Amino acid sequence: MEITVNINGTDHSADVEPRKLLVDHIRTGAGLTGTHIGCDTTSCGVCTVLVDGKPVKSCTMLAVQADGRRVTTVEGLKTADGLHPIQQAFSDEHGLQCGFCTPAMMLVGAALIEENPDPSDDEVRWAISGNLCRCTGYMNIVKSIRAAAAAAGNGSSGADD
Amino acid sequence: MTDTTTTPPEIGGIGHSVKRAEDARLIEGQGNFVDDIALPGMLHMALVRSPVAHARINSIDTEAASAVDGVVAVVTGELMDAHGLAWMPTLSGDTQAVLATDKVRYQGQEVAAVVATDPYIAADAAELVEVDYEMLDAITTPQQSLADGAEVIRDEKEGQTDNLAYTWETGDAAATEAAFANADRVVSLTTHYPRSHPSPLETCGIVADVNSVTGQATLYMTSQAPHAHRTLFALVAGLPEQNIRIVSPDIGGGFGNKVPIYPGYVVATAASLLIGQPVKWVETRTGNLISTGFGRDYYMTGELALSDDGRIQAMRVDMLSDQGAFYADAQPSRYKAGLFHVCTGSYDFGNAHIKCRGAFTNKAPGGVAYRCSFRITEASFLIERLMQTAADELGIDPAELRLRNFIQPEQFPYETPTGFVYDSGDYPTALRKALEAAGYDELRAEQAAAREQGKLMGIGIAHFTEAVGAGPAHTYDIAGLKMIDSAELRVHPTGKAVLKIGVKTQGQGHETTFAQIVAEETGIPAGDIKVIHGDTDDTPYGLGTYASRSTPVGGAATAMVARKIADKARHIAAHLLEAAPEDIERDADKFFVAGSPDQSVSIQDAAFAAYTNLPEGMEYGLEDVTYYNPPNLTFPYGSYVVVVDVDPDTGVWKVRRMVALDDCGVRINPMIVEGQIHGGLTEGFAMSSMQWITFDDDGNCIGSNFMDYLIPTAWETPRFELLETVTPSPHHPIGAKGIGESATVGSPAAFVNAVVDAVAHLGVRNIDMPVLPDRVWEAIETADT
Numbered sequence: 050m051e052i053t054v055n056i057n058g059t060d061h062s063a064d065v066e067p068r069k070l071l072v073d074h075i076r077t078g079a080g081l082t083g084t085h086i087g088c089d090t091t092s093c094g095v096c097t098v099l100v101d102g103k104p105v106k107s108c109t110m111l112a113v114q115a116d117g118r119r120v121t122t123v124e125g126l127k128t129a130d131g132l133h134p135i136q137q138a139f140s141d142e143h144g145l146q147c148g149f150c151t152p153a154m155m156l157v158g159a160a161l162i163e164e165n166p167d168p169s170d171d172e173v174r175w176a177i178s179g180n181l182c183r184c185t186g187y188m189n190i191v192k193s194i195r196a197a198a199a200a201a202g203n204g205s206s207g208a209d210d
Numbered sequence: 211m212t213d214t215t216t217t218p219p220e221i222g223g224i225g226h227s228v229k230r231a232e233d234a235r236l237i238e239g240q241g242n243f244v245d246d247i248a249l250p251g252m253l254h255m256a257l258v259r260s261p262v263a264h265a266r267i268n269s270i271d272t273e274a275a276s277a278v279d280g281v282v283a284v285v286t287g288e289l290m291d292a293h294g295l296a297w298m299p300t301l302s303g304d305t306q307a308v309l310a311t312d313k314v315r316y317q318g319q320e321v322a323a324v325v326a327t328d329p330y331i332a333a334d335a336a337e338l339v340e341v342d343y344e345m346l347d348a349i350t351t352p353q354q355s356l357a358d359g360a361e362v363i364r365d366e367k368e369g370q371t372d373n374l375a376y377t378w379e380t381g382d383a384a385a386t387e388a389a390f391a392n393a394d395r396v397v398s399l400t401t402h403y404p405r406s407h408p409s410p411l412e413t414c415g416i417v418a419d420v421n422s423v424t425g426q427a428t429l430y431m432t433s434q435a436p437h438a439h440r441t442l443f444a445l446v447a448g449l450p451e452q453n454i455r456i457v458s459p460d461i462g463g464g465f466g467n468k469v470p471i472y473p474g475y476v477v478a479t480a481a482s483l484l485i486g487q488p489v490k491w492v493e494t495r496t497g498n499l500i501s502t503g504f505g506r507d508y509y510m511t512g513e514l515a516l517s518d519d520g521r522i523q524a525m526r527v528d529m530l531s532d533q534g535a536f537y538a539d540a541q542p543s544r545y546k547a548g549l550f551h552v553c554t555g556s557y558d559f560g561n562a563h564i565k566c567r568g569a570f571t572n573k574a575p576g577g578v579a580y581r582c583s584f585r586i587t588e589a590s591f592l593i594e595r596l597m598q599t600a601a602d603e604l605g606i607d608p609a610e611l612r613l614r615n616f617i618q619p620e621q622f623p624y625e626t627p628t629g630f631v632y633d634s635g636d637y638p639t640a641l642r643k644a645l646e647a648a649g650y651d652e653l654r655a656e657q658a659a660a661r662e663q664g665k666l667m668g669i670g671i672a673h674f675t676e677a678v679g680a681g682p683a684h685t686y687d688i689a690g691l692k693m694i695d696s697a698e699l700r701v702h703p704t705g706k707a708v709l710k711i712g713v714k715t716q717g718q719g720h721e722t723t724f725a726q727i728v729a730e731e732t733g734i735p736a737g738d739i740k741v742i743h744g745d746t747d748d749t750p751y752g753l754g755t756y757a758s759r760s761t762p763v764g765g766a767a768t769a770m771v772a773r774k775i776a777d778k779a780r781h782i783a784a785h786l787l788e789a790a791p792e793d794i795e796r797d798a799d800k801f802f803v804a805g806s807p808d809q810s811v812s813i814q815d816a817a818f819a820a821y822t823n824l825p826e827g828m829e830y831g832l833e834d835v836t837y838y839n840p841p842n843l844t845f846p847y848g849s850y851v852v853v854v855d856v857d858p859d860t861g862v863w864k865v866r867r868m869v870a871l872d873d874c875g876v877r878i879n880p881m882i883v884e885g886q887i888h889g890g891l892t893e894g895f896a897m898s899s900m901q902w903i904t905f906d907d908d909g910n911c912i913g914s915n916f917m918d919y920l921i922p923t924a925w926e927t928p929r930f931e932l933l934e935t936v937t938p939s940p941h942h943p944i945g946a947k948g949i950g951e952s953a954t955v956g957s958p959a960a961f962v963n964a965v966v967d968a969v970a971h972l973g974v975r976n977i978d979m980p981v982l983p984d985r986v987w988e989a990i991e992t993a994d995t
Binding site: 066068069073076077081082083084085086087088089090092093095122123124126127132136139140141143145146147148149150151152155173174175177178179180181182183184185186187188189190191 | 229230232233234236237238239240241243245246248329330408409410411412413460461462463465492494495496716717718719881882884885886888889890891892893915916917921923924925927929930
């Protein structure tokens with residue numbers, strides 16, 4: 050099927066098999082390998098991207114379902130002005146170790162801050178509860194997301210209370 | 211926090227929380243993981259796995275799969291056998307099937323592989339491979355396996371007439387028996403440390419690129435030990451070692467899972483060799499959970515002989531280990547049960563005797579050191595659970611019981627009854643500090659009051675001692691390869707440097723911390739040092755990263771090579787300052803003549819001179835390599851205190867507080883150390899509360915995906931309060947001990963002790979891990995009181 054997906058601001062047209070998963074289309078079709086695959090069952094969340102601004106696990110969406118929609122991947126976070134605050138915060142607060150879950154965590158965090166400019170510790174934990182991390186124990190991820198909210202001029206605190 | 215810095219922040223030596231060098235690419239989605247690699251002409255491989263746990267293979271029909279458009283080859287055990295590759299050695303001296311030819315011995319075992327132009331086609335065609343299985347009874351516990359008359363799982367193994375994989379014992383049996391005979395009290399505990407799986411979020415994979423013309427084999431692999439893997443590939447496949455290049459790129463977590471060589475790697479390499487095109491194989495999550503290296507699965511009975519006042523006299527342990535179908539523990543070859551004999555823990559007593567039997571079962575092989583230094587997690591868990599049991603049995607406060615038995619600071623170096631020589635420690639200070647931070651006395655008072663009201667709260671303590679950093683060549687090898695490690699340092703004319711190391715990061719931050727070690731020793735800013743790892747053509751030899759050995763061994767090699775460079779730079783500085791080398795001193799970043807700091811030569815000046823203006827007779831360049839053979843292991847330790855509230859009606863328990871004091875010696879990068887502890891505590895919490903792999907009676911793996919194998923999310927994971935003491939290792943060049951695994955080793959006992967403590971007054975002495983609510987509820991319901 051012919052589809053056109055806007056990925057990170059650029060329209061990508063392609064002829065894809067109807068069964069092709071969005072995550073595979075992003076990784077091998079668009080060549081954006083920052084979106085990862087970790088479990089095959091929609092459990093781990095490392096494939097999370099934003100579809101029209103909302104977090105979606107791209108292993109559970111077909112590429113054809115994204116036709117005409119706007120997809121943001123980790124490669125789309127940075128702008129001409131530099132790193133997205135969430136990227137800076139993850140580095141500053143040691144919110145990543147192996148980096149495999151990180152793109153998804155940052156996208157979920159960025160979407161949360163759009164919706165809730167000053168999330169509490171619990172609100173962040175709930176928001177990322179569909180995303181597993183094996184390295185960090187989540188504390189510094191929570192800290193990073195709250196720090197990003199604070200840096201965006203919205204949040205009250207990046208502290209892990 | 212203890213300040214151990216000697217350099218200014220702009221140098222970023224030891225003790226600075228330098229931001230990580232590796233983050234820049236990872237936060238922009240520019241990491242390079244195995245599945246991100248795409249080579250021209252690359253094919254894709256899918257494995258056909260056994261759906262049953264135990265069966266004879268009558269036939270394999272590949273015709274339908276081969277006929278699928280896009281399928282290039284279907285590989286079976288028969289084809290592998292024709293090349294002498296149907297079986298391969300394990301890291302514990304056993305053999306393991308690469309592709310099954312005679313029988314399948316566990317669910318998920320590799321039976322065939324399909325290579326196709328597209329991963330979807332490969333997966334489709336794999337479904338079409340027809341295997342005719344003749345079912346055999348599955349043996350799913352080591353108890354069944356070792357019972358008289360049990361069917362022999364390893365019937366292909368010459369001389370194997372039962373299902374015993376190994377026996378092992380250590381310690382002084384007679385002296386231990388005598389101590390038990392004379393003891394006032396004997397306390398015992400029988401528990402199962404359940405099978406668990408490291409399950410890094412990136413599964414295992416390979417892109418094998420074997421050039422049929424040149425014979426060059428470039429293998430991009432998820433490998434925690436690329437150099438050892440290169441040598442093993444050479445030995446097993448008969449490929450000349452100079453033509454094998456293993457590249458372990460960014461690794462999405464390892465935790466021991468990526469130490470062994472798995473059948474998928476071997477088959478993909480063979481397929482690339484036979485077809486003449488690159489072949490990619492990336493495991494599915496189910497494949498990862500049901501076939502690759504698990505951890506633990508030890509049935510343990512431990513006993514302590516004590517005096518009435520709680521002084522330990524001796525320890526006795528009898529264990530049964532479920533090895534799965536092949537004995538494939540990744541561990542030093544001398545020790546069949548890893549370093550379990552560190553089980554005497556932090557306590558001063560004279561005698562111990564430990565024995566273990568390993569049994570084959572119809573389960574996946576493994577026994578990897580899942581975020582631990584070879585069975586130390588099981589050992590630490592047993593002694594710390596026994597201490598809780600002893601405290602409850604003798605009516606002595608568990609903190610007080612530990613304080614009465616601790617090895618004292620002045621006793622170091624301390625030789626344990628099983629032969630370890632602990633390097634350094636101050637256990638009483640650590641425990642007291644953790645108790646104080648937790649408010650221990652107040653918590654006990656609160657607990658007493660809560661019990662009056664029928665409420666259940668528990669306070670769990672664990673004080674662990676690890677033995678990491680294997681290890682000294684006289685004792686430690688894996689598959690015959692001595693467990694040394696290495697570092698090569700090149701300083702370029704402009705004073706920028708490249709450090710090449712034999713160890714391999716999987717998220718621990720080597721690119722940052724190893725640069726900090728060089729910065730400390732040479733004065734070159736950490737940001738000016740590029741750290742290269744994981745590519746065997748571009749790094750010196752080493753045994754890899756697991757068992758917390760990177761800092762103790764690779765970090766020591768790095769410090770030593772940096773000292774060689776600094777010494778040469780000092781001689782060059784002497785030449786430039788027209789002084790004798792012995793008169794030259796160095797501060798953080800420059801050399802000067804003693805007493806005249808005004809005239810100085812920077813390390814950068816010395817580097818430039820190394821290529822332009824040398825003293826007579828000195829060789830050009832500023833580079834060197836060091837192979838480090840550690841004189842001893844290192845022994846990190848910690849005191850953990852957990853507070854839980856237990857719902858008496860449901861058995862659900864919640865962590866109210868988790869106070870973790872770690873002493874890992876000198877901390878190179880405190881930020882990274884704390885991150886390692888957070889992660890380790892979470893895995894300890896996972897094992898104690900939810901994470902285990904089980905099987906039904908037919909050997910079907912329950913826990914074959916992340917819907918059944920539970921990993922804690924941010925929602926369940928407790929918050930942690932971290933503390934530290936710093937007791938340097940006296941034999942390590944920079945006094946560091948290693949930290950990657952301490953928290954996983956130490957914390958499970960603290961969590962379990964807390965829950966048991968909450969119900970101990972009811973007579974409960976043990977609840978096996980994972981401490982699921984129904985188990986707690988049942989313990990309460992069936993308690994003696």
